[in-house]
Amino acid sequence: MTARFVKTQKEMEGRYEDVWALVDESDETTSWKPDADLSLVGQPAPRQDGAARAAGRVRFTVDVKLAGMLHAAVLRSPVAHGKVRSLDLAAAGATPGVRGVIGPESELSLTTRAPLLAAEPAYAGAAIAVVAADTLEAALAGVSALALDLEVLPHLVDMQEGLNEQRFTKDPTDEARGDAEAALAAAAVTIECALETPAHVQTPLEPHAAVASWDGDELTAWVSTQGMFAAREELAKAFGLRKDAVRVRTEFVGGGFGAKQGAGFEALAAAELARITGRPVQLVNDRHAEQLDGGRRAATRQTVRLGADRDGTLTAIDVDAVVAQGQGGWVMPVLIPAQTLYRCANVRALTFPVKTNLRAQNAFRAPGVMEGTAAFEQAIDELALALEMDPLELRRKNHIDVDQVSGLPYSSKQLLACYDRAAELAGWATRDELRKPQPDGLLRGMGCATQIWWGGGGPPSHATVRLDADGNATVITGIQDIGTGTLTSAQIVAAEELGLPLSHVRVVGGDTGPNVYGPVSGGSQTTPSVMPAVRSAAAKVRKTLLQLAGDVFEIGADDLELRNGRIRSNDGAIDAEVTEVTEKLGDATIDGSGSRGPNPDGFVVHTFGCQIAQVAVDAALGEVRVERIVAVHDVGRIVNPLTASSQVEGGVLQGMAFALSEEFIVDPTTGVPVNAHLDDYKIPTIADVPEIIIDYPHVPDGNLPTTGTKGLGEPPIIPTAAAIANAFAHATGRRAAALPLTRARVLETLA
Amino acid sequence: MLEVNGQTYAVAPRGRRLLAVLRDDLELLGTKLACGEGACGACAVLLDGRPVNSCLLLAEAAAGHEIVTIEGLSTGRAAAVQEAFVAEDALQCGFCTPGQIVSATVLLERTPHPTREEIHNAMAGNLCRCGAYPKIERAILRAAGEA
Numbered sequence: 001m002t003a004r005f006v007k008t009q010k011e012m013e014g015r016y017e018d019v020w021a022l023v024d025e026s027d028e029t030t031s032w033k034p035d036a037d038l039s040l041v042g043q044p045a046p047r048q049d050g051a052a053r054a055a056g057r058v059r060f061t062v063d064v065k066l067a068g069m070l071h072a073a074v075l076r077s078p079v080a081h082g083k084v085r086s087l088d089l090a091a092a093g094a095t096p097g098v099r100g101v102i103g104p105e106s107e108l109s110l111t112t113r114a115p116l117l118a119a120e121p122a123y124a125g126a127a128i129a130v131v132a133a134d135t136l137e138a139a140l141a142g143v144s145a146l147a148l149d150l151e152v153l154p155h156l157v158d159m160q161e162g163l164n165e166q167r168f169t170k171d172p173t174d175e176a177r178g179d180a181e182a183a184l185a186a187a188a189v190t191i192e193c194a195l196e197t198p199a200h201v202q203t204p205l206e207p208h209a210a211v212a213s214w215d216g217d218e219l220t221a222w223v224s225t226q227g228m229f230a231a232r233e234e235l236a237k238a239f240g241l242r243k244d245a246v247r248v249r250t251e252f253v254g255g256g257f258g259a260k261q262g263a264g265f266e267a268l269a270a271a272e273l274a275r276i277t278g279r280p281v282q283l284v285n286d287r288h289a290e291q292l293d294g295g296r297r298a299a300t301r302q303t304v305r306l307g308a309d310r311d312g313t314l315t316a317i318d319v320d321a322v323v324a325q326g327q328g329g330w331v332m333p334v335l336i337p338a339q340t341l342y343r344c345a346n347v348r349a350l351t352f353p354v355k356t357n358l359r360a361q362n363a364f365r366a367p368g369v370m371e372g373t374a375a376f377e378q379a380i381d382e383l384a385l386a387l388e389m390d391p392l393e394l395r396r397k398n399h400i401d402v403d404q405v406s407g408l409p410y411s412s413k414q415l416l417a418c419y420d421r422a423a424e425l426a427g428w429a430t431r432d433e434l435r436k437p438q439p440d441g442l443l444r445g446m447g448c449a450t451q452i453w454w455g456g457g458g459p460p461s462h463a464t465v466r467l468d469a470d471g472n473a474t475v476i477t478g479i480q481d482i483g484t485g486t487l488t489s490a491q492i493v494a495a496e497e498l499g500l501p502l503s504h505v506r507v508v509g510g511d512t513g514p515n516v517y518g519p520v521s522g523g524s525q526t527t528p529s530v531m532p533a534v535r536s537a538a539a540k541v542r543k544t545l546l547q548l549a550g551d552v553f554e555i556g557a558d559d560l561e562l563r564n565g566r567i568r569s570n571d572g573a574i575d576a577e578v579t580e581v582t583e584k585l586g587d588a589t590i591d592g593s594g595s596r597g598p599n600p601d602g603f604v605v606h607t608f609g610c611q612i613a614q615v616a617v618d619a620a621l622g623e624v625r626v627e628r629i630v631a632v633h634d635v636g637r638i639v640n641p642l643t644a645s646s647q648v649e650g651g652v653l654q655g656m657a658f659a660l661s662e663e664f665i666v667d668p669t670t671g672v673p674v675n676a677h678l679d680d681y682k683i684p685t686i687a688d689v690p691e692i693i694i695d696y697p698h699v700p701d702g703n704l705p706t707t708g709t710k711g712l713g714e715p716p717i718i719p720t721a722a723a724i725a726n727a728f729a730h731a732t733g734r735r736a737a738a739l740p741l742t743r744a745r746v747l748e749t750l751a
Numbered sequence: 752m753l754e755v756n757g758q759t760y761a762v763a764p765r766g767r768r769l770l771a772v773l774r775d776d777l778e779l780l781g782t783k784l785a786c787g788e789g790a791c792g793a794c795a796v797l798l799d800g801r802p803v804n805s806c807l808l809l810a811e812a813a814a815g816h817e818i819v820t821i822e823g824l825s826t827g828r829a830a831a832v833q834e835a836f837v838a839e840d841a842l843q844c845g846f847c848t849p850g851q852i853v854s855a856t857v858l859l860e861r862t863p864h865p866t867r868e869e870i871h872n873a874m875a876g877n878l879c880r881c882g883a884y885p886k887i888e889r890a891i892l893r894a895a896g897e898a
Contacts, residue, residue, distance in 0.1 A: 047840065047842075050836070051833065053845030054836045054842060054845075056782070056825065059780065060846060062784070136771075203880050204880060205791065205793055205847050205878065205879075205880050206846045207785075254845070254846030255844045257880070286787060287785070287787055287788060483843035485843070642840045643840055645840075646840050646843055649885050651882070653882035654880075677786070678785075678790035678791050678878065679786075684882070684884070685875040685878060686874045686884040687872070692885055
């Protein structure tokens with residue numbers, strides 16, 4: 001390789017940092033042309049591990065069984081805020097079967113993340129002690145023997161109260177361009193909306209889980225995480241180990257949706273207890289713990305004031321967001337949609353991150369942007385109403401091709417095409433006919449919303465391709481497939497570049513052992529980061545293979561081409577199976593390594609989209625039924641339409657439930673969440689599913705290396721709730737002040 | 752004694768749930784624990800041919816009954832459903848999938864040509880957080896020869 005360092009910007013969910021990126025000048029740099037003749041990319045392909053998943057044969061972290069493995073149980077705070085008065089570690093340790101106990105005062109060998117356990121738990125569900133025992137039953141008996149005695153301290157869970165008391169996790173921020181106040185005062189038309197969005201729990205069906213096993217000073221950890229390399233880094237630092245003394249295995253993850261980052265409490269606690277006991281330790285959250293302490297999207301209250309000219313030109317955007325952060329965490333970019341969705345010279349955005357006695361909020365699919373869009377896009381519809389203007393027309397009118405935060409142009413933006421296609425698929429032009437009296441007595445309406453998100457990916461990301469004598473290739477990546485189908489996309493890209501049938505290519509990931517780095521599965525960055533690296537590695541193998549074929553057939557490599565497992569000469573004289581060349585390798589292999597180059601300077605990379613919802617409202621029962629969602633998203637080139645549509649459907653359904661049924665409810669009197677279970681926290685079932693119609697502009701991003709693909713994980717969840725709320729308003733003529741649109745809230749709104 | 756997938760096992764239930772005995776003692780790990788409260792269907796197995804949530808059933812209560820897990824279904828009985836799930840991409844992370852396969856297989860055995868509503872009624876107890884539902888419905892129709 002010819003290595004070079006370049007300074008570039010790395011983006012993760014809207015946070016940019018300047019980094020040095022390693023560039024390998026031997027990497028493939030030419031992009032597939034928009035009309036390139038690709039035989040596999042863009043064609044639907046089932047997952048390479050689909051049959052194993054469907055047979056229940058794949059092993060998740062919760063399925064790991066090791067000889068002598070102990071099971072850990074966690075004592076969690078039953079109150080929102082308290083102080084441990086007494087904790088009987090000795091009694092727990094003396095419980096039959098118990099092998100190790102750690103509490104807030106225990107001396108630990110891990111040196112970071114202090115404190116691992118709380119002596120003054122600040123939310124219900126906070127971990128206070130962990131017990132490891134021969135069986136889970138024995139560990140739970142040990143937890144009971146701890147005989148926790150707590151002094152209950154005052155709690156705060158109401159965000160308004162937190163705001164009044166100025167209790168913040170970080171200083172409030174005030175971002176502005178132009179003069180929103182003056183522009184509002186001068187505007188011909190103004191509107192103001194105050195809207196609340198609910199706390200929203202990721203709820204992966206496989207809870208957070210880890211297994212840790214020491215061999216001397218080497219640690220192997222199975223972690224249900226979206227970032228196995230981040231987990232490795234965290235564990236190595238915590239226990240003072242070399243990176244290569246820690247191996248993290250994450251072959252299958254039962255959902256994450258943002259909640260599973262790095263090693264997490266589970267892997268750190270399991271590794272600590274494994275070190276103390278000299279036995280492997282498994283720690284798995286039970287469902288109640290998962291819902292209390294796995295994470296959540298924070299509840300918000302947002303106020304949006306908009307000003308516009310009579311012709312719909314936006315002149316002022318003045319927004320504020322109060323965010324119930326819990327104990328801390330990153331302050332999500334709730335007001336980015338307000339600052340970037342539409343052309344507007346005068347914008348003010350105030351964010352108040354309120355500290356409450358809940359777990360620190362963490363990432364949940366499109367963190368910040370989804371809840372921000374849910375409020376802002378409702379306000380845009382209110383403005384359309386005030387202007388007596390078609391809501392889609394108002395959005396088109398304020399379209400912009402430049403990112404107004406950085407001042408840079410977007411690398412590619414097909415939003416206008418998304419509007420047109422979504423309108424066509426949904427029958428937008430005749431939407432007012434839905435409001436005529438219906439034979440079934442339901443009120444119908446249609447609403448739209450716009451989506452913006454990052455999703456450009458970037459370095460570092462690496463891949464290695466190895467071709468064997470039997471003509472089969474293995475692609476080694478550093479990715480953990482959390483259910484998105486990324487490994488299968490890598491299979492498609494590698495097979496395309498290698499000119500091999502899909503069945504001849506297998507992709508592996510989920511293990512830091514080979515030390516081939518891949519990014520965290522988050523922020524819609526996996527596909528755009530990994531696919532160019534895979535393509536580059538495959539291109540090097542292809543080049544070598546053709547050179548060797550030239551030797552075998554005594555012809556110049558440039559006169560040969562490789563397609564569908566056959567090597568052909570341009571003059572047609574040679575037409576041979578790839579194995580005619582590869583079999584001569586014997587035990588040798590053809591290896592190629594590739595990496596992801598930086599994104600081009602002078603652009604910002606974003607994804608865009610539009611969704612249109614049609615709803616039916618039963619005004620007597622307060623029931624809102626989503627009948628159809630049309631989702632059109634601009635994410636560049638689609639590698640695998642089969643798994644892409646799965647991503648869109650999943651995002652839409654999670655967004656729909658945010659609009660209709662999911663709300664993490666905290667009892668203000670006790671500060672304790674009351675629906676931290678699957679029977680009362682209402683995620684959708686198959687019976688709730690609307691018709692979902694999906695399309696894409698299918699325009700590869702020509703400024704992105706080298707596959708033109710952007711990420712699709714977050715985009716589909718972003719506009720769904722706003723589109724549904726706007727459809728509800730269109731159907732009923734009323735707008736609810738808060739989501740979700742539960743029956744009680746609908747009846748209250750329509751009363 | 753438990754009869755699982757046609758084999759008889761001597762187990763000591765010790766007051767545990769069927770799910771725990773299947774996973775921990777028999778190492779039949781395809782059956783998943785996701786909620787432990789009977790709300791999600793990830794632990795679905797067949798008890799005398801009926802789908803039940805094995806997290807809600809004491810192992811002792813299952814004695815004398817015929818239990819079939821995803822492993823027992825995967826030797827051929829669920830093949831058409833499994834092939835349809837893969838072809839339609841009716842799974843994402845795959846954690847709920849064994850339970851979905853159990854419910855879908857029984858549905859099609861009892862109702863070879865289900866309507867959408869029958870699919871919804873039969874499958875509403877199997878939660879999928881990834882949201883594979885549209886494709887689960889399509890996969891069931893495909894396995895029924897209707898798509």
